[in-house]
Amino acid sequence: MMLRFGGADMKFPSIPDKTPFTPLVVMELAEDTNEEAVTWLTSRIKDTQQSGGAELMIDRLTLDDNQDPKKENQNIFIVGASRERLLVGAEDVGLVKEFNDGSMRGFTYANRENFKGFQGDGDNFLSMAECQFIVKHELDTLRARGETHVPGYPKIRLYPGKSVVRRIQSKGILVQIFPLHDKEELKRLSSMWYQNVQLSFQPLDDIRHYFGESLALYFGFLEYFTLAMVPMALIGMPYYLFDWEDYDKYVLFAVFNLVWSTVFLETWKRFSASLAYSWGTLSRKKAFEEPRPGFHGVLGINPVTGRQEPVYSSTKRQLRIYLVSVPFVLLCLYLSLCVMMVYFSAEGLVLGLHDEEPTFWTSLLLYVPSIIYAVVIEIMNRIYRYAAEFLTDWENHRLESSYQNHLTLKVLVFNFLNCFASLFYIAFMMQDMQLLRQSLATLLITSQILNQFVEAFLPFWLQKRRNKRVHRRSGKVSPDQELPFDQQVMLEADMSTYLGTFDDYLELFLLFGYVSLFSCVYPLAALLAVLNNVTEVYSDALKMCRVFKRPFSEPGADIGVWQLAFESMSVIAVVTNCALIGMSPQMKSYFPDSETQLILVVATVEHVFLAFKFILAFVIPDVPRHIQIKLARVEFESMEALKKKKLMEAAAIQNKEQ
Amino acid sequence: MMLRFGGADMKFPSIPDKTPFTPLVVMELAEDTNEEAVTWLTSRIKDTQQSGGAELMIDRLTLDDNQDPKKENQNIFIVGASRERLLVGAEDVGLVKEFNDGSMRGFTYANRENFKGFQGDGDNFLSMAECQFIVKHELDTLRARGETHVPGYPKIRLYPGKSVVRRIQSKGILVQIFPLHDKEELKRLSSMWYQNVQLSFQPLDDIRHYFGESLALYFGFLEYFTLAMVPMALIGMPYYLFDWEDYDKYVLFAVFNLVWSTVFLETWKRFSASLAYSWGTLSRKKAFEEPRPGFHGVLGINPVTGRQEPVYSSTKRQLRIYLVSVPFVLLCLYLSLCVMMVYFSAEGLVLGLHDEEPTFWTSLLLYVPSIIYAVVIEIMNRIYRYAAEFLTDWENHRLESSYQNHLTLKVLVFNFLNCFASLFYIAFMMQDMQLLRQSLATLLITSQILNQFVEAFLPFWLQKRRNKRVHRRSGKVSPDQELPFDQQVMLEADMSTYLGTFDDYLELFLLFGYVSLFSCVYPLAALLAVLNNVTEVYSDALKMCRVFKRPFSEPGADIGVWQLAFESMSVIAVVTNCALIGMSPQMKSYFPDSETQLILVVATVEHVFLAFKFILAFVIPDVPRHIQIKLARVEFESMEALKKKKLMEAAAIQNKEQ
8 A cells, every 4th residue: 555645656665574654753762762661652553443542553663784773773663554544533633624515624534535635545635744643643642541650661650541652752751753754745845935036925835735734824924924014115115215304204104004014913814714714724623632741730530521630720820820920020021121221321331431532442342232232132031931931831731722822921021021122212211213223223134134044044054964964874975866764764853843933923023023113213124024024934944844854734723822912012013103203303393382282192192093903903804704604604504414413303203202 | 281381380271172282472463464374374383394384383362252352453373382392492492401410511302301400291391481482483493485475465575495484574464472471480580589678689590580691691790780889889988978089099099990890891701601601501502693684685595504595795785884874973973072062162151141140040041051951962862873773774784693783883882972072071171070070970860860760660650550451451450360361461462572681781881981981080979870770670670570571582691792892991991090180180299390291100000001901801711710611521522422423433334344
């Protein structure tokens, strides 16, 4: 049997002397894993579902003779599955696929022939990313039955219902688990996506096909965000070119900016709903979420499932959050403000020194505070990130999603303050618009260059060197030549792991802040942001395809907490822009007698804008009408089917009674 | 067969010479209805479900000999249903009931024995209100099959799938349809609810049992609102008693007020979720909504159901809303402001006259502008209400819910302006706090007395007179004696119809406005509001039980658009209270040099409050944890059951294949 994915035949050689299967997922166990545990694990994975196994295929990776067997880890396993198993699994994970009538429906194995694209045995029906996601899900839901501990490890306890893979992963027996790249498919995707500089949209459907919905939504958002900023960039250009210092024009620009950012965020919701609908994640029913690997507690009864599992009092967690985490975050914010104040006073000091006795050394000294401040901020960011992860871990959230939300919130608040506090200080305390513009430009340009270098090009270059080394060792000179399967697996196992879209979204979030918060004093920001985003698309695409291990596809229907973050930012932008305009000399000249009146007018305008924003967000529906109709139709049909079934049952009962 | 409801035997005499059934719902057809139509309608209602009928029981009401048959309408019909039919119908309407294990589950006829309280044949299982709701639903979903028009009325067209009852209702053949009161039950409810003045909570479960969830939620909200205002009333009292004019204390009161109103609205959401859960409406799946009776359009295909029905382009509706309704509403708001300005200038004029030459006539003249203004406002409110209903009708909404939302919004905005514009003017333009306090007190007290008199006691007195007349006519002297069934039906048919909770909520909404918008200048408002609400409970209970026809029970899980309205009001309250405090002389004395600084401080505080409000609303979960767990458990169990079923199916397929 040969599974074919996405139309391209898989060219990996099957493992000799055993039932051949298409390799999908790699599990790397620790080198010194007890053989007893290995035997137990593989047999549990191979067992049929009826006897509580995962019913998957698993084989140890046999290494080529070229390699020194002592140097390489022998405990690398390749996991695959039969076609039927994958189709049954697709139903388990709640995959939604296009039906023959064009609507999106939950896939069921029994009804498989009625889905679009299901031909013959269903060879091309599931994409490789979907198969890998299914295998991951089946491994994750492989549960302990009677075992009290992992065989060979009396200390690693188990209880009925505990996910085996999560336990061995959190205990370090399972070093890593990752899906394999598909070289052919990847080549095709790369050429469409980033290898040729071209004026076209990103191939979102193909990205989703290869990397899954969450990542495709990130790239979709990146593109949408970039396009949305093009009009602002165009309108902002003449301000720079003609050196317009006229605040009337700035007001116009700011008003356009405010309306635009609201509309952009609302229409993105609609666009992402369309994408998610066509990818089947909008109507996907969420499966019951398992506790995250790091979650611990006293063994008790889960009130929802009635199963034995660790439980942890939610009151305790709330106490930890409100009595420890929140004060800690507030303290860090305060510290960061203090550091900023120190920076500004140091800057003032140095400036004073230079003004008194301008020498070469004092002019050099001028740069010292900024450099130190930049370094300190970077260090603080990193320390805080660790602290935030530690704290969120310590809060002991049961679900991965809730863990992620709490972590995101913590990091977001701190980063926001770190990035923007100094700009706010310059804008509202020093009221130095020239300096504000300079700082904005410096921040935008340096962060763009630094980010993309550190984040994509440097790792890409390192990875390329590593690839070359592996190629050389295996005797293939050209990097275009294919490696033997085992070496390819080892190469991918060595690649860095992509840690999720968090940092990528964070970057966009800060960029959005630079553009929207101070748009009325620096209209060029939008142009710089557009330039940044265009290169960002390429560098992000490069890093996904060439630098990182393939990530497991994650189904997602929207950008989640980031939508809220962007919306909050646009609310703050209304406030700052109104304040900036109120502070401008032109505005002040309209109210020469009374500053009070000026402030009242500005405050009123601000409130009107905020009200307008909320009304706009309320009036624009989040899901486009044609998709609402499609969703309603599927629901209506299933209700009708249920009704018909019940009517027939009732009739049968009546007939029996007569 | 004798159905028993709520424990009390129904004492209505069954209609002689025919199969006796418990009367539930009354349908009154027009007196001159064509007999052909009557025969067709009754036969359609009696037909079995398999042949497309409603499978209900229906009989013409036979009038007593006492009455003059020419005077009374002969076309009054009594509708009932067999116990089995009602139980099957309970499943159709998606009733959620308590299961044997204490969880709430969708009722199914097949599984009926496993629900709590289902004994023997299920006699006491459904409340009379539920039975009436089911009968109403079954009548509403009685659809035309092959008929092209109503027999006897070639002009009243039908098409397959059209609801028969809605069509004859909108064409005036069906004059009214209403559920019957249950005298015994009503007596019991009245004595618990309002007949004895007592310090206890309202019997919400019994109210729900008799009147349905929507109404019970209204009374629950009324009670919750009243209780929530008790602390504010208590704190406000010393301000009045000791004549505190100290603004520091007012600030404290206002801050407490703001936090309190946010917390109160958030906790109400949680409380109403608990109520709705225990009543089974929280997890109730909404059935597909039928087009409202007044909806018209070209016959087309509904994209959701695929059925033939009138369709109306949503673009056209949007155009009507944004090009006609919105400008009209804005114009009305502007007009109302103009009228207010005229009032204030008339008041100024009269005051000037009186000051010049104070005579008896001029002192009488002083009251003229206020009286005229009050009358004009009342007239404007009524005209606007008609106009709003006409416009919303003309917008041609397909669904009753969307019609109601648009109407509510229109009426709400206008009423808000009419009630509060003059107060805002006094507060912020005239800055006369003494006058503001006076106006508030006058408005609160007069509106309270007027409302409850016009709304409950006057109709109650009228109804009592009518009752006496009927009793006298039928030869029974004491009003406590029971009337014969037919006279009871005629009596109820003559009672006024309760038009829904809209006006009751509107009253509470305006009251909330008086209390929260200006709380920091008039702390006594809360006390007056509490007094008002306590009497409101009694007068509303009285009018529901004695003045109106019994309304059909309406399942509701929350107070809907009113939650949003109250929350918006509390946001506006933050703004007005901050402004009022900023304007106070004490505050001004803190910043003697710079008014600008004062305003900036107030604006900052206001923004902090608003942010705090939003964060608070975000942090407090809308559904209490123990209910979230219960909901999750039911969902989890149904998912597990599905999984087990599928596993067995897959095993069966595999066995077959082997």
